[in-house]
Every structure is written in structure tokens, then in C-alpha cells.
Amino acid sequence: MKRILSVLIAMTVILSCSINASALIKDEFVDEEVVLRYQYATNVLSSISISSKTATCKSTVVGQSGVATKIVITQYLQKKSGSDWNNVQSWTKTFNQASAIYTNKKSSLSSGTYRTRTVAKVYSGNNYETIKQNSSTATC
Amino acid sequence: MNENILKQALLETADDMILKQYSDCENIDFIPTNSFKKKIDKLCKNYDKVSFKLTYTRARKAIVIFVAVLVIMLSSLTVGAVRDAIANFFVTHFSNHADVTYKEPSTKSNQYPKTIEKVYELKTVPKGFSLADCSITDASADTIYFSDDGQIVLQQVVKEKFNESIDNENSIITYETINGQDYIVQTSKISKDISFIWDNGEYVFSLTASLDKDSIIDICENLRIKK
Numbered sequence: 492m493k494r495i496l497s498v499l500i501a502m503t504v505i506l507s508c509s510i511n512a513s514a515l516i517k518d519e520f521v522d523e524e525v526v527l528r529y530q531y532a533t534n535v536l537s538s539i540s541i542s543s544k545t546a547t548c549k550s551t552v553v554g555q556s557g558v559a560t561k562i563v564i565t566q567y568l569q570k571k572s573g574s575d576w577n578n579v580q581s582w583t584k585t586f587n588q589a590s591a592i593y594t595n596k597k598s599s600l601s602s603g604t605y606r607t608r609t610v611a612k613v614y615s616g617n618n619y620e621t622i623k624q625n626s627s628t629a630t631c
Numbered sequence: 632m633n634e635n636i637l638k639q640a641l642l643e644t645a646d647d648m649i650l651k652q653y654s655d656c657e658n659i660d661f662i663p664t665n666s667f668k669k670k671i672d673k674l675c676k677n678y679d680k681v682s683f684k685l686t687y688t689r690a691r692k693a694i695v696i697f698v699a700v701l702v703i704m705l706s707s708l709t710v711g712a713v714r715d716a717i718a719n720f721f722v723t724h725f726s727n728h729a730d731v732t733y734k735e736p737s738t739k740s741n742q743y744p745k746t747i748e749k750v751y752e753l754k755t756v757p758k759g760f761s762l763a764d765c766s767i768t769d770a771s772a773d774t775i776y777f778s779d780d781g782q783i784v785l786q787q788v789v790k791e792k793f794n795e796s797i798d799n800e801n802s803i804i805t806y807e808t809i810n811g812q813d814y815i816v817q818t819s820k821i822s823k824d825i826s827f828i829w830d831n832g833e834y835v836f837s838l839t840a841s842l843d844k845d846s847i848i849d850i851c852e853n854l855r856i857k858k
Binding site for chain 2: 532549553590
């Protein structure tokens with residue numbers, strides 16, 4: 492009886508160490524709930540570069556070929572304030588194709604830390620999914 | 632036969648003699664010795680201890696099992712996403728996507744371009760594909776080609792700026808070394824697209840194409856600097 496209980500407890504501990512803890516979604520977004528789905532999109536990349544007080548924001552959204560039919564990209568230039576990120580400027584454009592590159596610039600920036608936030612609606616017919624992704628940060 | 636009868640007679644007679652001599656047990660004057668008393672006391676104490684162990688062990692086992700279950704529950708709640716360190720990349724897996732970021736090797740700090748100083752392009756554009764869009768910034772250079780039923784998307788990114796979210800729900804992510812180059816390979820389960828991510832020493836590249844794997848590898852290995 493003792494041996495059986497010992498084996499059961501040992502198996503329980505081993506199983507607990509091998510659980511793939513992928514249930515949690517990393518919450519990087521502070522202003523709304525994260526809903527991430529990748530049914531129509533393959534990958535998303537946001538980038539930012541700042542030079543001479545001008546920020547260049549880029550969002551590249553790659554949809555599944557033969558599946559994605561349209562992408563609506565809303566791009567936010569955000570500035571860090573404490574632990575929050577505030578929108579400085581936003582742009583939106585619709586691309587009637589499977590993948591898209593969206594680049595925008597904002598000049599006369601005040602000093603601070605900035606990032607690009609990409610919110611992409613990737614459509615397949617009338618259905619769509621919303622993908623959100625942040626870039627690394629850049630300092631002005 | 633006479634011996635057997637004699638033995639039997641002796642045994643029967645002997646029992647009777649013993650019984651006659653010790654028949655009145657109440658008259659036996661029995662005084663236990665100190666060592667006997669100590670042994671009896673010790674036996675009594677050990678009996679109590681054994682009884683306590685029997686009951687306590689069951690409760691203790693129940694507590695151990697409860698604690699083990701609690702540890703399992705807490706560990707599954709507190710542990711974040713699973714993170715792999717693959718070659719020069721961190722791949723952080725979530726429930727339906729993975730974040731890929733560049734990991735600078737400690738031996739080569741700051742020995743790579745901080746902006747896009749030279750732009751790489753496809754050496755040969757596969758038949759049927761035509762240039763659809765191109766964007767070059769300090770952080771990245773991106774090019775898209777479309778065909779009637781497919782696409783090629785080439786992204787060249789400054790290492791420290793590379794932070795890509797890739798699908799791992801409808802794609803299979805593998806790590807492969809091909810001709811000495813390490814790749815993160817993302818193979819879609821619902822389209823023809825295959826993506827390769829790699830570090831060429833200067834920049835990080837991400838190439839997604841609706842082509843067979845060998846053709847994509849050929850593109851990866853033969854990028855040229857744009858004039």
C-alpha cells in the first residue's frame with residue numbers, strides 16, 4: 492500500500508513538472524483585452540525607428556495565401572508614460588490582398604520612449620480575426 | 632509395543648501428576664521481577680506508539696496527496712509561457728502563437744548593424760511572381776511579391792528590432808540546420824506557405840513563400856545585396 496502510494500505521488504510530481512504551461516497569454520496590452528487568433532494570418536511584425544525626432548512606424552502582416560483576402564491595419568505610435576502607453580498618432584488602411592506592409596511617419600516628437608502597435612484585421616471572405624502586436628521600443 | 636504402551640502410560644500419569652501439583656492456580660505466589668516489569672511497560676508503550684502511527688500515517692498520506700495536487704494546480708497557474716532558446720533566438724510559445732525575438736550571443740555584443748545599411752533582395756524572382764510592394768526604413772526592409780495563387784514576403788530586420796509573432800496553432804514550427812545554417816521553420820497546415828527565419832550574421836531575415844521547401848531554401852541561401 493505504501494509502495495503504491497509512493498509511486499502515485501512520484502508520478503504526480505513528475506507530471507506536474509512536465510505540464511506545458513501554454514495556457515496563459517502574455518498580457519502586453521494595457522488598454523484592452525487581448526484576443527489573439529491566427530487562423531488567417533501567418534506572422535506579424537511591427538517595427539519603429541527614430542531619427543532626428545521623426546518616428547517611422549512599420550507594420551508587416553503576412554496572411555495565409557489562398558486564405559486571407561483582405562487586411563485592415565490600424566497602426567498606433569505610442570509613447571510611454573510611467574507604466575502605461577499612450578497613443579500619439581494612429582493610421583488605418585485597407586489592403587485587398589493576402590499580405591501587406593504599412594509604413595507611416597510622425598515628426599517633431601518630444602523626448603521619450605516610443606513603440607509601434609499594430610492591430611490587424613485579417614479577413615477571409617466576410618470573416619476576420621484581430622491580431623495585435625507591439626514593436627520593440629525606440630527612444631527620442 | 633510394550634514400549635509404546637509404557638510411554639503412553641507415563642505421559643498420562645505425568646500430566647495427572649502435574650495437574651495435581653498445580654491445580655490451584657490462585658495459590659501460586661507470583662512476584663514479577665523488575666526486568667519483567669520493565670519489559671511489560673515497554674511493550675505497553677510500544678503498543679500505544681504503533682496505534683498512533685497507524686492513525687497518523689493515513690492522515691499524513693492524505694495531506695501529502697493534497698499538497699501534491701495543490702502544487703500541481705499552483706504550478707500550472709503561475710508558470711508563464713514556455714520559452715525556447717534556439718540558436719540566436721528566443722521563441723516564446725503561447726496558446727495560439729509564438730513570439731520570436733533575437734538573442735544576442737554574449738561573445739558578439741554590438742557587432743552588427745544598428746540600421747539597414749544594405750538591402751538584400753532575391754537573386755532570382757521565381758516565375759509567375761511580380762513585385763507588389765517594398766518598404767525600406769532604418770529598422771527593416773520588406774518586399775512582397777505576388778503570383779496568381781501565391782506570395783513571397785521577404786523581411787530583413789535589424790537584429791535588436793526583430794520581434795515577430797508567428798502562428799503556431801495552424802502551423803508546425805521546427806528548428807532545422809540546413810547546409811550549416813540554423814533556421815526556424817514555420818510550415819502552414821492550411822496553406823502552401825512556409826516561413827524561414829534566420830540570422831545571417833548581420834541581420835535577421837524572415838522569408839514566407841508559397842513554394843516548395845527546396846525552392847525556399849535556395850532563395851534563403853542566394854540573397855544578394857541590392858545595388
